[in-house]
Amino acid sequence: MIDEINDKPERKNNKLEMTMLLPSVIAGPLLLKEMGATATFFSEVLSGTSSGFVPYYARVIDVRDCAEGHLKALETEPFKRYAMIAEHMYIGEAGKWIEEEFTQFGYKPVTKVNSAFVLWLGSWFNKDADYYYGAANVEMSINTDKTKEDLQIDYISMKKSYIDMCYSFINLGMVETKGDVKDKMPDYLKA
Numbered sequence: 001m002i003d004e005i006n007d008k009p010e011r012k013n014n015k016l017e018m019t020m021l022l023p024s025v026i027a028g029p030l031l032l033k034e035m036g037a038t039a040t041f042f043s044e045v046l047s048g049t050s051s052g053f054v055p056y057y058a059r060v061i062d063v064r065d066c067a068e069g070h071l072k073a074l075e076t077e078p079f080k081r082y083a084m085i086a087e088h089m090y091i092g093e094a095g096k097w098i099e100e101e102f103t104q105f106g107y108k109p110v111t112k113v114n115s116a117f118v119l120w121l122g123s124w125f126n127k128d129a130d131y132y133y134g135a136a137n138v139e140m141s142i143n144t145d146k147t148k149e150d151l152q153i154d155y156i157s158m159k160k161s162y163i164d165m166c167y168s169f170i171n172l173g174m175v176e177t178k179g180d181v182k183d184k185m186p187d188y189l190k191a
Contacts, residue, residue, distance in 0.1 A: 017078035
């Protein structure tokens with residue numbers, strides 16, 4: 001498509017360039033009260049209403065790093081593809097981090113990791129459960145050496161990313177405020 005566009009005579013001195021950024025699971029603080037799948041699940045983890053984690057290895061990145069990657073990609077050589085992945089992690093670890101941070105305020109975050117058997121049962125009725133059953137306990141990784149080399153992002157730790165995301169739920173009024181959580185919230189997350 002780009003070749004077809006660039007072959008037009010009127011594009012002779014103004015060629016279209018493209019770089020692809022392929023983000024993985026995106027975590028981190030929200031700016032608005034709009035939640036995608038990741039935020040919805042983790043708001044339920046924090047509020048204690050989630051049915052639990054799937055035994056899944058995820059490729060994840062903080063939303064702030066993803067944005068920085070988009071900006072830095074504008075300054076790189078065109079026609080490259082970048083896998084936007086900060087870490088490959090067992091997603092159940094995030095529940096432990098959230099529990100460590102938020103139980104002091106009276107939250108009871110969900111840390112339970114469901115078995116693959118539960119996913120197998122659910123796979124008969126739910127396409128998401130079917131996907132996760134197929135991917136349960138399978139470690140997958142994608143080489144990100146080129147992304148790291150070209151974009152030079154100093155990645156935010158995923159522990160910080162998930163904790164900041166949970167604080168943003170509280171700050172935006174999406175999850176009930178408990179204890180003195182607002183007093184302990186990092187200033188850069190306060191509205």
